[in-house]
Amino acid sequence: MQSYRFSRFGSLDHLARHDEPMPTPERGEVLVRVRASSLNYRDLALLSGQYPMSWRDGLVPLSDGAGEIVALGEGCNRFQLGERVCNTFFPQWFGGPFPIEQGARQYGSNLDGWLCEYKVVSEEALVRVPNHLDWAEAATLPCAALTAWTALTGPQPVKAGDTVLVQGSGGVSLFALQLAKAMGARVIATTSGADKAARLKALGADEAIDYLAVPEWGARARELNGGVGVDLVVEVGGKGTLEQSLAAVAPGGEIAVIGFLADGAAELDFMRYFLSGATLRRIAVGHREGMEAMLRAIARHQLRPVVDRVFPFGDARAAWEHFLARRHFGKVAIVH
Numbered sequence: 163m164q165s166y167r168f169s170r171f172g173s174l175d176h177l178a179r180h181d182e183p184m185p186t187p188e189r190g191e192v193l194v195r196v197r198a199s200s201l202n203y204r205d206l207a208l209l210s211g212q213y214p215m216s217w218r219d220g221l222v223p224l225s226d227g228a229g230e231i232v233a234l235g236e237g238c239n240r241f242q243l244g245e246r247v248c249n250t251f252f253p254q255w256f257g258g259p260f261p262i263e264q265g266a267r268q269y270g271s272n273l274d275g276w277l278c279e280y281k282v283v284s285e286e287a288l289v290r291v292p293n294h295l296d297w298a299e300a301a302t303l304p305c306a307a308l309t310a311w312t313a314l315t316g317p318q319p320v321k322a323g324d325t326v327l328v329q330g331s332g333g334v335s336l337f338a339l340q341l342a343k344a345m346g347a348r349v350i351a352t353t354s355g356a357d358k359a360a361r362l363k364a365l366g367a368d369e370a371i372d373y374l375a376v377p378e379w380g381a382r383a384r385e386l387n388g389g390v391g392v393d394l395v396v397e398v399g400g401k402g403t404l405e406q407s408l409a410a411v412a413p414g415g416e417i418a419v420i421g422f423l424a425d426g427a428a429e430l431d432f433m434r435y436f437l438s439g440a441t442l443r444r445i446a447v448g449h450r451e452g453m454e455a456m457l458r459a460i461a462r463h464q465l466r467p468v469v470d471r472v473f474p475f476g477d478a479r480a481a482w483e484h485f486l487a488r489r490h491f492g493k494v495a496i497v498h
């Protein structure tokens with residue numbers, strides 16, 4: 163069977179395809195015929211050496227995969243042969259608060275990931291995929307979709323009638339838009355231009371703000387919500403967007419702190435935070451219980467992930483190159 167490995171990060175020239183022995187499931191494990199995988203911003207951060215968590219060289223890349231169960235190890239009873247599954251982002255986080263040691267157990271950075279034809283994992287590290295999704299769509303769920311779901315369903319879950327602000331048109335943000343709309347929320351989206359603004363509106367955004375044309379987009383978002391501010395900011399920009407997120411959020415609202423896409427001042431303005439009256443909650447993707455709840459919602463609402471482009475397994479490098487060009491809208495996937 164074939165897999166890709168990064169001998170070391172730093173350049174796509176270090177990504178190579180290998181013939182490897184077919185893995186065999188042991189007790190409690192299953193063999194998955196991987197049908198698709200997808201890229202996340204973390205795969206670019208790993209490539210450029212800017213991933214803020216631990217990682218090592220030599221691994222199969224990509225944290226997200228979907229496929230079909232083709233062999234069961236002894237004692238397995240969670241799935242049957244032929245079932246369609248995708249992975250959970252953290253293979254051993256099933257529910258409850260984030261176990262900090264799980265931060266060092268991530269596919270593609272600490273464990274072999276999903277850019278391979280076959281993979282053996284614990285049956286506990288997989289969930290069933292909704293029937294209406296194709297393989298590429300299913301492979302977009304483990305990281306970006308669950309992160310958006312966790313942001314929306316926190317201690318203060320989004321209610322019908324709330325206003326949610328999402329930033330940009332990447333994977334996490336589009337899932338947050340779609341899921342927030344399914345929950346009955348009003349969505350304000352920020353983006354970098356009129357074309358993307360139109361696409362975000364077509365996807366259900368009630369308002370779109372071009373953050374290049376309106377650098378003070380936080381005040382604009384607040385204004386668009388009657389001057390009170392938004393109930394939740396799904397914050398993916400980090401240093402470069404937090405100040406505007408603080409301007410956008412309502413007192414008693416929440417900023418779900420997720421990403422680090424945008425450069426900016428490293429310091430948090432304490433008084434601005436203090437006076438905002440908002441809660442900052444850092445997100446670490448999510449757990450299996452959350453993933454299963456999200457999959458029920460996706461099936462119930464027949465939501466379809468926005469897949470920008472799909473590449474064949476033999477041309478995985480082109481998927482990175484396309485994702486590196488930063489012109490995508492939604493997810494970039496690879497079919498195996």
Ligand SMILES: NC(=O)c1ccc[n+]([C@@H]2O[C@H](COP(=O)([O-])OP(=O)(O)OC[C@H]3O[C@@H](n4cnc5c(N)ncnc54)[C@H](OP(=O)(O)O)[C@@H]3O)[C@@H](O)[C@H]2O)c1
Nearest residue numbers: 203309330331332333334353354421422423424445446447
């Ligand atoms: N904490 C966690 O658990 C967790 C989980 C998943 C992801 N993340 C992080 O969340 C972030 C988003 O991940 P992703 O995979 O969704 O990324 P992605 O698909 O690469 O999204 C990129 C999009 O973000 C927008 N963007 C880029 N620069 C921006 C800026 N300066 N200000 C506002 N928007 C900007 C752009 O859309 P527009 O052109 O439309 O603006 C761009 O297309 C990353 O930093 C990632 O590492 C964290």
